[in-house]
Amino acid sequence: MVTAAAAGEPTTLAEIHAALAEIDTGSLPPWRIAVLRNITVETIEPFLRFHAARAGLKAELRFGEFDNIVQEALGAGDPTLLANADCVLVFLKLELFSSGLAAGFAALDPAELAAEKAQIENELATVLQGIRTQTQGMVLLHAFEMPADPAYGSLDASFAGGQIRFYQKLNTSLREQCAEQAGCYVVDTQSLAQRMGFERWYDRRFWSMGRAPYSGLAMEALAREQVKFFSAQSGAQKKCLVLDCDNTLWGGIVGEDGVSGIKLSNDHPGSAYKRFQHEVQGLAKRGVILAICSKNNAEDVWEVFDNHPDMVLTRDDIAAARINWDDKAANIQSIVAELNIGMNSVVFIDDSDFELDFVQTALPEITIIQFPAKSPVNAEGMLTRLGLFDTLTVSAEDRKRGEMYNAERQRKETAGSAVSLEAYYASLEMIAEVQAIDDFALLRATQLTQKTNQFNLTTHRYSEDEVRTFIERDNAAGLYIRVKDRFGDYGIVGIALIETDGDTAVIDTFLLSCRALGRGVEDLLLSETLRAAEQLGAAVVSAEYIPTEKNRQTEKFYPDRGFATDPDADGNKYFYNLEQGIPTRPDAFKEIRSDLSEC
Amino acid sequence: MEDRVFQVMSSVFRIPVESLNIESSFDTIDQWDSLQHMNLIFALEDEFGLTIDDEVVAELTSVKSILEALADAQ
Numbered sequence: 001m002v003t004a005a006a007a008g009e010p011t012t013l014a015e016i017h018a019a020l021a022e023i024d025t026g027s028l029p030p031w032r033i034a035v036l037r038n039i040t041v042e043t044i045e046p047f048l049r050f051h052a053a054r055a056g057l058k059a060e061l062r063f064g065e066f067d068n069i070v071q072e073a074l075g076a077g078d079p080t081l082l083a084n085a086d087c088v089l090v091f092l093k094l095e096l097f098s099s100g101l102a103a104g105f106a107a108l109d110p111a112e113l114a115a116e117k118a119q120i121e122n123e124l125a126t127v128l129q130g131i132r133t134q135t136q137g138m139v140l141l142h143a144f145e146m147p148a149d150p151a152y153g154s155l156d157a158s159f160a161g162g163q164i165r166f167y168q169k170l171n172t173s174l175r176e177q178c179a180e181q182a183g184c185y186v187v188d189t190q191s192l193a194q195r196m197g198f199e200r201w202y203d204r205r206f207w208s209m210g211r212a213p214y215s216g217l218a219m220e221a222l223a224r225e226q227v228k229f230f231s232a233q234s235g236a237q238k239k240c241l242v243l244d245c246d247n248t249l250w251g252g253i254v255g256e257d258g259v260s261g262i263k264l265s266n267d268h269p270g271s272a273y274k275r276f277q278h279e280v281q282g283l284a285k286r287g288v289i290l291a292i293c294s295k296n297n298a299e300d301v302w303e304v305f306d307n308h309p310d311m312v313l314t315r316d317d318i319a320a321a322r323i324n325w326d327d328k329a330a331n332i333q334s335i336v337a338e339l340n341i342g343m344n345s346v347v348f349i350d351d352s353d354f355e356l357d358f359v360q361t362a363l364p365e366i367t368i369i370q371f372p373a374k375s376p377v378n379a380e381g382m383l384t385r386l387g388l389f390d391t392l393t394v395s396a397e398d399r400k401r402g403e404m405y406n407a408e409r410q411r412k413e414t415a416g417s418a419v420s421l422e423a424y425y426a427s428l429e430m431i432a433e434v435q436a437i438d439d440f441a442l443l444r445a446t447q448l449t450q451k452t453n454q455f456n457l458t459t460h461r462y463s464e465d466e467v468r469t470f471i472e473r474d475n476a477a478g479l480y481i482r483v484k485d486r487f488g489d490y491g492i493v494g495i496a497l498i499e500t501d502g503d504t505a506v507i508d509t510f511l512l513s514c515r516a517l518g519r520g521v522e523d524l525l526l527s528e529t530l531r532a533a534e535q536l537g538a539a540v541v542s543a544e545y546i547p548t549e550k551n552r553q554t555e556k557f558y559p560d561r562g563f564a565t566d567p568d569a570d571g572n573k574y575f576y577n578l579e580q581g582i583p584t585r586p587d588a589f590k591e592i593r594s595d596l597s598e599c
Numbered sequence: 600m601e602d603r604v605f606q607v608m609s610s611v612f613r614i615p616v617e618s619l620n621i622e623s624s625f626d627t628i629d630q631w632d633s634l635q636h637m638n639l640i641f642a643l644e645d646e647f648g649l650t651i652d653d654e655v656v657a658e659l660t661s662v663k664s665i666l667e668a669l670a671d672a673q
Contacts, residue, residue: 012645013638014610042634043641205653206637216641 011220016050023053031057031230034081034135036127037091038067040212047223055231056344066211067096070123073130082134087230090127093213094144094170097123105151105163113166121173128181138233139184140226143171146190148198185229185392192221228387238367238388239341241283242332244350245294245301245323248371249277249313253514254300255454255550264310272376277312279383284317288389291320291335293348295517297454297552298323325517325553328355329362347388353487354428354519361424425519425588430485432521432589434528436598437471437478437495444492445480448511453550455494455522456511457543457557467497470508475500477532477599481525483516490516496529498536504575505533507543520586526561527583532599534578545572604665607642611635624661636660647672 010019031052035041045061052059062081064072069092071077082088095102100116108116131139144167150156151163159165171190178184193201196217206212214222231237246253250273251263263270284290290313294301301323305315320338322331328350336343344365350356351373360368367388372378383389437445446464453459462470471478476499483490493516497509507529512522533541543558545551555572559565562583563574585592601621608623609616612630625631631639640656643665649672651659659665 013642014607014645017610017613040634040637043637205640205651205656208653209657210633210637212637216638216645 010050011217013046013216016046016220020046020050020053023050025049025053025058028053028056028058029234030086031059031234032084032086032137033059033061033089034064034085034087034137035061035089035091036064036069036072036131037089038069038096039091039093040066040206040210041091041214041219043212043214043216044219044223047220048226051223051227052230055227055234055236057227057230057234057236069097069127070130073127073134075130075134079134082131082137085135085137087138087140087233088131088135089226090131090139090141092124092127092142092144094120094167096211105147105166110161113161117166117170117173120170121177124174124177128177128184132181132184136183138229139178139181140187140229141174141178141184142187142189142222143174144189145193145201148202187222187225187229189222192225193218196221225387228390229392231388232390232392237345237390238288238347239345240289240291240319240335240339240347241280241383241389242291242293242335242346242348243280244348244352244355244371245292245296245304247351247373248349249273249280250304250308251373251376254304255296256451256514259300259303259308262304262308264304264308266310269376270310272379274310274312276371276376276379279380281312281317283383283389286389286394287391289319289339289341290317291339292318292323293321293328293331293335293350294323295325295328295514296323297550300550327358327362329359332359332363332366349383354485357487358424361427422588426590428485428487428519428588429590430483430519430588431591432524432593433482434479434524434592434594434596435482436596437467437480438598441480441492442468445478445495448492448495448513449509452511452513453548454514455517455554456509456548456551457507457554458509458546459548459551460509462509470497470499473499475536477536477596479525479528479532479596479599481512481516481521481528483519483521494521494525496525496532498529498533498541500533500536500538503537503539505536505538505541507533507541510543520588522557523561523583523586524589524592527585528594528596530576530578530582531594532596534582535596535599539578541576541578542566543574543576545574547572600669601662601666603646604643604662604669607646608639608662611638611642619662621662624663626660631660643669 010016042063048061049059064081065077068077069090072081098116098120100108100112146167147163152159156162156164175186178186200215201218202213203215243249251269252261254262264273265271266274280290305311320335322335332346332348336346343363347367347369348359349369349371351371356368356370359366442464446462446467449460449462449467467478470476478495478497480492481494482492494512495509496507498505498507510529512525530541543563545555545558547555558574563576566573566575605616605619608619612628612635614630640651644650647669651668655668659668
C-alpha cells in the first residue's frame with residue numbers, strides 16, 4: 001500500500017530492515033546493479049533492496065572500487081562488474097572529481113574554470129562511452145547538486161562567474177551527453193535535495209570522516225527515485241488511475257450536497273481539489289488511463305462533469321466509469337476487464353479507509369493511495385512525487401491513449417465477478433450497538449433526518465421537537481444504530497422511527513448515513529426495527545419507499561428482504577408479517593449490543 | 600536503555616540480540632566495520648532522537664562508550 005503523505009511508510013534503516021524481512025524476494029526477478037562512485041554510498045543498499053522489492057525486483061548490488069569510476073568504465077578491474085549489470089548507477093561527486101573545484105571555487109580564475117569544465121565534460125564522455133561498450137543496461141547518472149553555500153554568497157546567483165551558474169552549465173552538458181546515449185538517464189538529485197533541504201540531505205560528519213556525503217534520509221530518497229527508473233524499464237510502471245469522486249475529485253458528497261454544494265472552486269478549500277484535478281489531467285496527457293469508480297448515482301456525477309463551472313476533468317478524459325452501489329473491488333475488476341490491462345498496473349485512489357482496505361484485500365495486486373481528505377491541500381504533487389506512472393519516454397501516442405480507450409469503451413461486455421464480502425467483513429471486527437433514541441442521541445438523530453438523502457426510504461425531515469414528540473408516545477419507538485470497526489468509531493449512523501396503529505406497525509423513517517452503507521448495517525437495523533415493532537405488540541409491519549431524486553438505491557430494499565408488496569396500495573408499499581419470524585441478524589459483526597428495553 | 604541499544608545493534612549488524620552484552624565492542628563483533636558504523640550512528644540517532652557530534656562518533660566503538668554517550672546526552 002502506498003499512502004498519501006507516506007505516513008507509516010518505512011524510512012529509517014530499522015524500519016526498512018523490518019519491512020524487508022516481510023517481503024519474500026526469492027521469487028522476484030533479479031535486477032543487477034553495478035555502482036560506480038567516487039564517494040561512499042554503500043549505505044544505500046537496504047533502501048534500494050526494499051524499494052526495488054516493492055517494484056517487484058530483487059536488487060543485487062555490486063559496488064565498484066572507491067574512486068575508480070573512469071578506470072572501471074574503461075574496463076580496468078573486474079570485467080563482470082559492468083558486463084552483467086541491468087543497471088549502472090554513477091555517483092559522481094563533483095568536488096572529488098575535480099581537484100580544482102575541491103580547492104575552492106573562488107580561488108579559480110575564469111581560465112582555470114574553463115579548463116576544469118572542459119576536463120569534467122571530457123571525463124564524463126569517457127565514462128559514459130566506456131560503460132556503453134561494456135553493457136547495454138540502463139545507466140543512471142546523478143546530476144551535480146548545486147552548492148549549499150555558493151562561493152560568492154548573496155551575489156553568486158546574479159554574478160556571471162558565480163558558482164551556481166557554473167554548476168548549472170555542467171549539469172546542462174551532463175544532460176546533453178546523457179541524451180546522446182540510448183538508455184542513459186539523469187537522476188535529478190538537485191530536486192530531491194531541495195525538497196529535503198541541504199541540512200538533512202548531507203551528513204557533514206561522515207563526509208569528513210569517510211567520504212560519505214549523504215544522510216540516511218538522503219539515501220532513502222535516492223533509492224526511491226532510482227527505483228522509479230527501474231520500474232519504468234522493467235515494465236512495472238502503472239498504467240491506469242482509478243479515481244473515487246466524492247472527497248477526492250471534489251470536496252463533499254454530490255448526492256448529499258448537490259452539484260452547487262460540493263467544494264470545487266478557485267478558493268480554498270475547493271481550489272485544492274481543482275489543483276488535484278489539473279495534476280490528474282496532466283497524467284492523462286502523459287498517457288495514463290483514467291477511470292472512475294464511485295458509489296453514487298451516475299447522473300449526479302456526470303452532472304458535475306457536464307455542468308460544474310470549475311470541473312477540470314471532462315468526460316473525454318475518462319476511459320471507463322463504474323458509478324453505482326456495487327462493491328468497488330468488483331467494479332475495478334470490471335474496469336480492468338474492459339480496458340484489458342493487468343490489475344498490477346492499476347492505482348486506486350480514494351479517501352475512505354474502508355474502501356481502500358476492502359479493495360486491497362480483495363485485489364492484492366492493485367496499488368492503493370489514500371486521498372488526504374482531511375487536508376486536501378496536500379494532494380497536489382502527491383501523485384507526481386510517487387512516480388508510479390513514470391515512463392522513460394513520452395510519445396505523441398501516449399498523449400492520445402485515454403481517447404483510444406474511450407473509443408473502445410463499448411467493445412467489451414463486462415462481466416462483474418463478486419468478491420467474498422463475508423470474509424472481508426469478518427476481518428473488520430465490527431461492533432454494532434442498537435438502542436432507543438435517548439436525549440444524547442436526539443440531536444444526531446434529528447440531523448440525520450434532515451441531512452440524509454441517499455439511503456433514506458421516506459425522506460421525512462424532522463425538527464428536534466418533532467422527533468422527541470414522535471418517540472415519546474406509547475405506541476411509537478425510535479432506535480439508533482452506532483457502529484465501530486477496526487478503523488474507528490463511526491458514531492450514530494442510522495435511525496428508524498416506527499409507530500403502531502392497531503396490530504400494524506408503520507416504519508415512518510428508516511435511514512442510514514452513507515458512510516455506513518454496505519456492510520450489513522442496514523440489515524441489522526432492519527431486524528432490530530422489526531423486533532421493536534414486535535415489542536410494541538404489532539403483528540404486521542408496514543413500510544413504504546418514497547422515491548426522490550437521490551434515494552434510488554433503496555428502491556428494492558424492502559422487497560429484497562422478504563417484504564411483500566402491499567396488494568391494497570398502489571406504488572411502493574410493502575408489508576412484513578411478523579409471524580414469519582424476525583430475520584436473522586447479519587453475521588458480519590463481531591459483536592452486536594442490542595437493547596430495545598427503552599423503546 | 601541498554602536493551603534499546605542492543606536492539607539497535609542487533610538490527611544494524613543483523614546478529615541475534617542474545618549475542619550482545621555489555622562488553623561487546625568493535626573488536627568483538629565481526630560485522631561492525633566502518634560502513635556499519637555509519638548505519639549504527641544513524642540508527643542510534645533515530646532510536647534516541649538525538650544528534651551525535653562528530654567528535655563523539657569515532658569514539659563510540661563499544662556498548663559501554665555508547666551507553667556513556669547516551670547518558671551524557673540525556
